[in-house]
Amino acid sequence: MAEKLKMHSPDLVMSNIEKIAELFPNCVTEAAGSDGQLTRKIDFDLLRQELSDELVEGPLERYHLNWPGKREAMLAANAPIAKTLRPCREESVDFDTTKNLFIEGDNLEALKLLQETFLGKVKMIYIDPPYNTGNDFVYQDDFSEHADDYLLRSNQHGINHGRLVANTESNGRFHSDWLSMLRPRLQRARPLLTQDGAIFVSCDEGEHPRLRLLMDEIFGQSNFIADFVWAAGKKNDSRLVSVSHEYIVCYAKSAEHLREKQITWRQRKKGLDEIYSEFKKLSAAHKNNHAAITQALKQWFRQLPDGHPSKANKHYSHVDSRGIYFPDNISWPGGGGPKYEVLHPATKKPVKVPSRGWMTSDPKKLQSWIDDDRVHFGPDETQVPCIKSYLVDRELQTPYSVFYQDGRAASKRLRTLMDGDLFDFPKDELVIQELVEMVTSGDDLIVDFFAGSSTTAHSILLQNAKCEG
Ligand SMILES: C[S@@+](CC[C@H](N)C(=O)[O-])C[C@H]1O[C@@H](n2cnc3c(N)ncnc32)[C@H](O)[C@@H]1O
Known part of the structure; x- marks a missing residue:
């Protein structure tokens, strides 16, 4: 275009x-x-x-690329x-x-x-x-000299109308x-x-x-x-x-x-689509039985081969009416947070308080999270509750500077697309x-x-x- x-x-x-x-x-x-x-x-x-005074001139040594x-x-x-x-x-x-x-x-x-x-x-x-x-070719930018003359003078081979020279x-x-x-x-x-x-x-x-x-x-x-x-x-x-x-x-x-x-x-975390698709399948199979879906999802994560992109999110294996979540830390960051009584919804007894204190100093706020089903409780009051961290809210991550992507896969795809090896070393479109x-x-x-x-x-x-x- x-x-x-x-x-x-x-x-x-x-x-x-x-x-x-x-x-x-x-x-x-x-x-x-x-x-x-x-x-x-x-x-x-x-x-x-x-x-x-700020000028560097003449033979004075300086740090530079030349x-x-x-x-x-x-x-x-x-x-x-x-x-x-x-x-x-x-x-x-x-x-x-x-x-x-x-x-x-x-x-x-x-x-x-x-x-x-x-x-x-x-x-x-x-x-x-x-x-x-x-083996690659570098453009010759000496436009004051005709390319053919340059190639003759430098004894190098030209291709593509003499505009490229091998940089051996x-x-x-x-x-x-x-x-x-x-x-x-x-x-x-x-x-x-x-x-x-x-x-x-x-x-x-x-x-x-x-x-x-x-x-x-x-x-x-x-x-x-x-x-x-x-x-x-x-x-x-x-x-x-x-x-x-x-x-x-x-x-x-x-x-x-x-x-x-x-x-x-x-960046969007890898392997999310596979998790959502498995969740959909399991939800259909187990109707709305969240405990059964949770069990099946955990089993699905376990059988994934090491290195499978979804496996890095295996802690997101709990399910409720909102979707998939991970029971996250509910304590005050760094310690020294407030400690007050919170009742277990089933046993009605005070639950174990996190050693660093609750993440909010306002007991009413914590109660509103409980009422809204955003707090994950253990089977009884002996376990410290957790805050539910939903996968849909945590889809993005800071990009990592090191990543793996098969170097040959893109060439294979391009070969199929173009019906032949028309380009050397194409980059991977998924990485870009x-x-x-x-x-x-x-x-x-x-x-x-x-x-x-x-x-x-x-x-x-x-x-x-x-x-x-
Ligand atoms: C390493 S390849 C890039 C491959 C590309 N990323 C891909 O995935 O197919 C470099 C490309 O730049 C082109 N090239 C080199 N010098 C150039 C120049 N001066 N002007 C325009 N293209 C140039 C080459 O012809 C080659 O297609």
């Missing part, structure tokens, strides 16, 4: 000058450009004076382009009404063209850039080329994010150390949120250690903003869907600029379907 868009990328150098001018108007001057015309320029000597080609990569990010997005009506679906946009082309150019329209509008970016395994390990610029490829793209991607937005970048152990440093540089160390570790199953292809995980590195646009606004990320669910809602915009087989689009489709029905 494509949108009717006709635009040229903004001149980022000029916009940087505007920003400096806002802070230090006295540092803006006029000088002749290469064409002899007078233009606005920054008086660097004055700016240096303004910043005086590589041959970094300067060019920064220039590539800022260089304006005079290109246009052309709509493809004939290839599109619901062209006039769609809210989706699929752009074919070099992603740096596309990011430049999206800069103004989508500035500060994207809630989530997920990317899966080439892992730099030596024998190439002395192995890591540098990868960093030079990714840096301008990340630099152009960051301004697209909303203040409460976040970016997720897949990588393996090969480039993980450099990716983290690069992300620190572009997004700021203080905006690092987490390295998700995706355990993808045994490989058994190594003599020493079988590395069976990869990473999804996550940075916020502004961690401070997330903190200030008390924004929380949540969980990230989408965690960070976005409603009409939020999501961008993937290393689309491959369009796994991210697939995951959004699944999430939209889930929300609708």
Whole structure:
């Protein structure tokens, strides 16, 4: 799908000058450009004076990430382009009404063209850039040189009209080329994010150390949120250690903003649908006999194999007229809470009081919970009662940074869907869907600029379907 868009990328150098001018108007001057015309320029000597003691210059050692080609990569990010997005009506679906946009082309150019329209509008970016395994291809961004000349000069093989070159390990610029490829793209991607937005970048152990440093540089160390570790199953292809995980590195646009606004990320617990479906079956089989349903549900949890996603919720095995619940602690957090008499509903004798005291200092409040059938009592007064914690109210959890998802399952599904192996190493749409669910809602915009087989689009489709029905 494509949108009717006709635009040229903004001149980022000029916009940087505007920003400096806002802070230090006295540092803006006029000088002749290469064409002899007078233009606005920054008086660097004055700016240096303004910043005086805080400048690091010359040979002074400093902590930073550097590589041959970094300067060019920064220039590539800022260089304006005079290109246009052309709509493809004939290839599109619901062209006039769609809210989706699929752009074919070099992603740096596309990011430049999206800069103004989508500035500060994207809630989530997920990317899966080439892992730099030596076999992937890295775009050659030296547009001043014709690609064929470049390939001839660098003695590398080109594919796809000479726009991609193999980044083999024998190439002395192995890591540098990868960093030079990714840096301008990340630099152009960051301004697209909303203040409460976040970016997720897949990588393996090969480039993980450099990716983290690069992300620190572009997004700021203080905006690092987490390295998700995706355990993808045994490989058994190594003599020493079988590395069976990869990473999804996550940075916020502004961690401070997330903190200030008390924004929380949540995920639906796994295996809930199976529990609800079993509960439905058991309810039908045992009519409204809650004790019998509870017994059967406990038995069902017991026979589940270890590692089954529902098993992590096995404590939710009690049932009443409201549904499935877990008898939770009813005592005062930390201890020292109030102690007063509460009668057992069947024996009418005072029940054992929790050693830390009741969770509410108001006996009337506790009695109202009892009257509302929200307190779980033991068979007699000798057991401390519990508060009922219902599964429907506890479906969400804070996402864990370590998770398991079979690394081959997505390839199998895509093979079936496309009737063949058309894409190498597609990501798992269910994993990306969980990230989408965690960070976005409603009409939020999501961008993937290393689309491959369009796994991210697939995951959004699944999430939209889930929300609708
Ligand atoms: C590792 S794959 C992404 C796979 C994808 N996540 C999936 O699940 O299928 C990286 C993709 O980015 C594309 N790519 C690499 N450099 C690019 C560039 N400069 N512009 C646009 N796409 C690029 C590659 O062709 C490849 O499809």
